Amino acid sequence: MTFKHGMVAPLVALFLGVVGFPLGYAFYLSITGYRLTERGTPNMVGAKNYLATLQDGAFWHAFGTTALFVCVAVSLELVIGLAIALALQKQRWARDVTRSMLLAPMFITPIAVGLIFRFLLNDQIGAIPTMLHGIGVDYDFFGPGRALFTLAVIDVWQWTPFMVLLLLAGLESIPREPLEAARVDGAGGWYVLRRVTLPLLAPVLVVAILLRCLDAMKVFEYVFATTRGGPGTETETLQYFVYQTGIQFFRLGSASSMAFVVLLLVLTIIVIVFRRLERAKQS
Amino acid sequence: MTTTTRRRRRPLIVVALAIVALVVAACAGGGGPAQPESTGVGNVPKDTSGTVRILMENVPDTDVVKSLVPEFNKDYPNVKIDIETLTYDQMRDKLVSSFQSSSPTYDLVIVDNPWMVDFANAKFLQPLDARVKDTTDYDPQDFFPALNEIATVDGVRYGVPFYNYALGYLYNTDDLAQARQQVPTTLDQLVATSKALKTGNRAGIAMQPQRGYKIFEEWGNWLFAAGGSIYDANGKVSLDTPQAKQALNAYIDTYRTAAPPNSLNWAFDEAFRSVSGGQAASMISYNWNLPALNDPSSGPLAGKFKLAPIPGGKQVLGSWSWAIPANSGASDAGWAFASWITAKPHDVERTEKGGAAIRQSTLENPAVLGGKYGADYYNTVKEILANSSPLSQGASGEEMIQAVGTELNEAVAGTKSVDDALAAAQSAAAKIQG
Numbered sequence: 272m273t274f275k276h277g278m279v280a281p282l283v284a285l286f287l288g289v290v291g292f293p294l295g296y297a298f299y300l301s302i303t304g305y306r307l308t309e310r311g312t313p314n315m316v317g318a319k320n321y322l323a324t325l326q327d328g329a330f331w332h333a334f335g336t337t338a339l340f341v342c343v344a345v346s347l348e349l350v351i352g353l354a355i356a357l358a359l360q361k362q363r364w365a366r367d368v369t370r371s372m373l374l375a376p377m378f379i380t381p382i383a384v385g386l387i388f389r390f391l392l393n394d395q396i397g398a399i400p401t402m403l404h405g406i407g408v409d410y411d412f413f414g415p416g417r418a419l420f421t422l423a424v425i426d427v428w429q430w431t432p433f434m435v436l437l438l439l440a441g442l443e444s445i446p447r448e449p450l451e452a453a454r455v456d457g458a459g460g461w462y463v464l465r466r467v468t469l470p471l472l473a474p475v476l477v478v479a480i481l482l483r484c485l486d487a488m489k490v491f492e493y494v495f496a497t498t499r500g501g502p503g504t505e506t507e508t509l510q511y512f513v514y515q516t517g518i519q520f521f522r523l524g525s526a527s528s529m530a531f532v533v534l535l536l537v538l539t540i541i542v543i544v545f546r547r548l549e550r551a552k553q554s
Numbered sequence: 555m556t557t558t559t560r561r562r563r564r565p566l567i568v569v570a571l572a573i574v575a576l577v578v579a580a581c582a583g584g585g586g587p588a589q590p591e592s593t594g595v596g597n598v599p600k601d602t603s604g605t606v607r608i609l610m611e612n613v614p615d616t617d618v619v620k621s622l623v624p625e626f627n628k629d630y631p632n633v634k635i636d637i638e639t640l641t642y643d644q645m646r647d648k649l650v651s652s653f654q655s656s657s658p659t660y661d662l663v664i665v666d667n668p669w670m671v672d673f674a675n676a677k678f679l680q681p682l683d684a685r686v687k688d689t690t691d692y693d694p695q696d697f698f699p700a701l702n703e704i705a706t707v708d709g710v711r712y713g714v715p716f717y718n719y720a721l722g723y724l725y726n727t728d729d730l731a732q733a734r735q736q737v738p739t740t741l742d743q744l745v746a747t748s749k750a751l752k753t754g755n756r757a758g759i760a761m762q763p764q765r766g767y768k769i770f771e772e773w774g775n776w777l778f779a780a781g782g783s784i785y786d787a788n789g790k791v792s793l794d795t796p797q798a799k800q801a802l803n804a805y806i807d808t809y810r811t812a813a814p815p816n817s818l819n820w821a822f823d824e825a826f827r828s829v830s831g832g833q834a835a836s837m838i839s840y841n842w843n844l845p846a847l848n849d850p851s852s853g854p855l856a857g858k859f860k861l862a863p864i865p866g867g868k869q870v871l872g873s874w875s876w877a878i879p880a881n882s883g884a885s886d887a888g889w890a891f892a893s894w895i896t897a898k899p900h901d902v903e904r905t906e907k908g909g910a911a912i913r914q915s916t917l918e919n920p921a922v923l924g925g926k927y928g929a930d931y932y933n934t935v936k937e938i939l940a941n942s943s944p945l946s947q948g949a950s951g952e953e954m955i956q957a958v959g960t961e962l963n964e965a966v967a968g969t970k971s972v973d974d975a976l977a978a979a980q981s982a983a984a985k986i987q988g
Contacts, residue, residue, distance in 0.1 A: 389819075501967070502765065
C-alpha cells in the first residue's frame with residue numbers, strides 16, 4: 272500500500288463502517304423475505320421484493336403524496352423564507368433578538384410540533400378553530416382534501432426559519448457593488464431583486480431547496496402525531512408507509528426494498544439537478 | 555501494478571467479501587434458541603434469586619403493578635424486579651428486536667392481543683401450560699374465558715392475562731336525564747340517543763374515527779350491535795355483510811349529526827377530553843376509563859359518569875397478557891412474578907388499586923365490590939367481559955386491523971361509498987389473514 276493510500280485508509284474504513292455497513296445490510300435485507308417475526312437465516316428472494324414494490328399501487332400513492340407535500344411545503348418555505356430574510360437584512364435594531372426568536376421552531380422536536388398542532392387545531396379545544404369560529408369560519412383542518420396541506424403548513428411553521436437562516440447568510444455574502452450599480456442606474460426594488468439579487472443568490476437557493484426537499488421527504492412525525500395517514504390514505508407519506516410495512520407489519524425485507532427504491536429515485540434526481548447546474552455554470 | 559501482485563490480492567478480496575457477507579447474513583434473525591422450551595416449574599421456590607427485567611407500556615396499570623413489587627419481595631426477597639416502561643410503539647419495536655437477540659434482554663414481557671399469534675408462531679414465547687397446571691391454587695379457569703382464549707394459540711397457552719381493555723358505553727348521567735333518554739340497548743337507540751344528546755355546543759357522542767386501529771376498535775362495537783361479527787363460524791373474515799353495512803351507515807350518520815364537528819382524526823385523547831370537559835355527553839371507550847372520568851382531578855363533572863355495556867350486549871375486547879420470552883434469562887423468577895401478581899389474592903389487591911379486571915372471582919370479592927369504585931361499576935365490567943370478542947383472531951392481526959381501519963375511515967371521510975369500503979376491507983383482510 273502506498274503512503275497516499277494509507278493516508279486515506281482511515282477515512283475509507285470509517286465510511287465503510289458508518290455508511291457502507293448499514294446500507295449493505297439494508298440491501299441484503301431487501302433481497303430476502305425477512306420478517307421480524309421469523310427466526311433463523313432469512314430466505315433469499317432475489318428481486319421479488321423490488322418487483323412487488325414497483326407494482327405496488329399503495330407505494331406509488333405514498334410516493335405521490337410525499338412529492339405533493341414536499342412541493343407545497345418547500346415552495347411556501349422558500350417564498351416566506353426569502354421575504355423574511357430580505358426584511359431581516361434591512362433590520363437595524365434588535366437584530367439578534369429577532370433572529371433567535373425566529374429560529375425557535377427549528378429547535379423543537381418534530382413529534383412535539385405534531386402534538387402541539389394536533390391540539391391547537393382541535394375543533395373543540397384548539398385556539399385556532401376557536402378564533403376562526405369567532406369570525407364565523409368553520410374549517411376542517413384534517414378533513415378530506417385538506418389534511419395534507421395542513422401538514423405542509425405545520426412543516427412551513429417549523430422549517431421556514433431554516434430557509435431564512437440559509438438565505439440570510441447568502442444575502443449577506445452578496446457583494447454590494449452590483450446592487451449599488453443597479454440602483455445608481457435607476458433600477459427599482461423588484462427589478463434589483465429579480466435581475467441582480469436572485470441570480471447572485473442562486474447557488475445558495477439551490478442548496479437550501481435541495482436540503483429542505485430531502486428533509487421534507489422524510490416527513491413522518493406530523494403524520495404519526497395527527498392523522499396516522501388518514502383520511503383514508505390521503506396523508507400516508509413514504510416514511511409512514513415504510514414504517515408500517517417494516518415495523519408495524521413486521522415485513523422488514525419488503526420495507527428495505529421500498530427504502531432502496533426511494534433512495535435510487537432521490538439519488539437520480541440529485542444527480543440530474545447537479546449536472547444541469549454544472550452545465551448552466553459552464554455555459 | 556504487476557500481474558503477480560494482482561494475483562496475490564485476489565484471494566484477499568474474496569476472503570474480505572466472504573467475511574462481510576457472513577457478518578451481514580448473521581445479523582438477520584439468527585439469534586435466540588431454535589426451539590423454546592418451558593422448564594415447567596409451576597411453584598417457584600421462595601428462595602429463588604435473580605433479576606427479572608420486564609418491558610411494559612407506560613400506562614396506569616403498570617404503575618399499579620409497580621406499587622405491588624415491595625409486597626412481592628416479601629415473598630421472594632431474592633428476586634429483583636426491574637421494570638422498564640415505554641410508549642406503545644416504542645415498546646413493540648424494542649420487544650421484537652429483543653426476541654431476536656441471542657442474549658436475553660427481557661425475562662418477562664407483556665403482549666398485546668394483535669401480536670399474540672405472530673409471536674407464538676415465531677416461537678418467541680415459552681409455552682406456559684405446564685407452569686400454569688403445576689402452580690398451586692392458580693385456577694386459570696377463573697380468568698374470563700375470552701382473555702384465556704387470546705392467550706392461547708392452537709391449543710397452547712403462551713400467556714396469562716395482565717389486564718383487559720374491553721370497551722363500553724360511557725355517558726354523563728345528567729346529560730342523559732336532561733335529554734330524557736334511557737341508556738341505549740340497541741343500535742337504533744344508540745344513534746337516536748346520540749342525536750338527542752346533542753345540543754348547541756355539546757356533541758351527543760365523542761367518536762374516534764381516526765384511520766387504522768381506533769376506528770376499527772370503535773366501529774367493531776357498532777358491528778356487534780347490528781348483529782354482525784368480524785369472523786364467521788368458520789373463522790373467515792366476514793365484513794362485507796348486511797349487518798356491517800347497517801353498522802357503517804349508522805356510524806357515519808351519527809358522526810355527521812351527533813359527533814363533534816371536524817373530528818375525523820380524533821383518537822382516544824381528544825374524545826376523553828371532550829367528554830370529561832362536558833363538550834360531549836357520551837363516548838365508547840375502555841371500561842376502566844370510568845374511574846378516570848369520575849376522578850375529582852378530571853374536572854367539575856367528576857362523579858356524573860356511568861358505564862354500560864355496548865348496545866346489543868357484545869363489545870370489542872382488547873387484552874394484555876404476561877408472557878415469558880423464549881430467550882428469557884430468568885424464566886423461573888419471571889413466572890414467580892407473573893403467577894404471583896395474577897394469583898387470586900394479589901389480583902384482588904391490584905383491582906382495588908385501580909387495575910383492570912382479569913378474574914371472575916375478583917369481581918365477586920366483597921372487598922372489591924365495596925371499594926371506592928363501587929359494585930355497580932364492577933358488575934357492569936363483569937357483564938362486559940362475559941360477552942366480548944377481539945378485533946383479530948389470526949396471524950398478522952395488526953396489518954389486518956390497519957387495512958380495515960383505513961377503509962372504514964375512507965367511508966366516514968366520504969371518499970369511498972359504504973359498499974366499496976366494506977368490499978375493500980373484506981378483500982384486504984381476507985388477503986392478509988386468508
